[in-house]
Amino acid sequence: MKCRIVVTDDELITRMDLSEILKEEGYDVVGQASDGFDAVELCRKLRPDLVLMDVKMPILDGIKASKVIINEELALSVVLLTAYSGIEFLEQAKEVGVMGYIVKPVSSQNLIPTIEIAVAKGRLIKKIKEDTEKLKDQLEARKSIDRAKGILMDHNRITDKEAYNLIRKLSMEKHASMKNIANAIIMNHVE
Incomplete structure (x- = not known):
């Protein structure tokens, strides 16, 4: 079964690059958003397996948007993408419950394994909750x-x-x- 992904980044070029990598690897990019607010709304409609979420974005940042998506169970997993590797972002990411954290620049070598593990963990957690x-x-x-x-x-x-x-x-x-x-x-x- 193809993994359904929403890509969220305020930079169009980054969204396009990520979507291209994902499609080449056989993933189904079901939506793209330029800010956290739109990402949450897309997830409410599409219920993806995974959300790739940039941290620094307008309207609603990636950490806050991830918290909403995770709390409302709008996706199985969220993986944060950021140009910042500071400890404060890492701590916030852990607190909201994201399944992965990738420091930019992103390549298929660091993206694909992170996605696979995040989705597997998300499915496992969903099964545990159902059980x-x-x-x-x-x-x-x-x-x-x-x-x-x-x-x-x-x-x-x-x-x-x-x-x-x-x-x-x-x-x-x-x-x-x-x-x-x-x-x-x-x-x-x-x-």
Whole structure:
């Protein structure tokens, strides 16, 4: 699958050069922006895999734009490009959570490996977040089912297994998840 990239730099020539390198390497440059504000808006529309972001730009600088993109999860990864290698930029980059930092001039030798690692890390983080959400959902479902079983056991004088089977049966009959059935049972018995 081709990696989808937004290139952001206030210099047109730099954007064109970067886009050309990326296209030659088989990447899909889906958008270009001349400032951080436009980069954020492009990411909201296009949801790219990666954003190459210049640091020093008008309207909204690259660090602030990266923070918005990362916080809103508008792209898998952000890699900063800068002519400045000062420690203050590096610290800011780490704080906002970018996946890479390249000091200009950029060449395919330093750009491509950085992109590949940044996208791989971005995909890994996305998968971890998805897995965490699934586990959280499963845990919540389990808690609801256990609580509903307890209610059914008390009210109907049935065993744990019978309560579980009743919830499962209702789930199949109603074509609803066991969690939804359990939550309905809980709601019905809350005083």
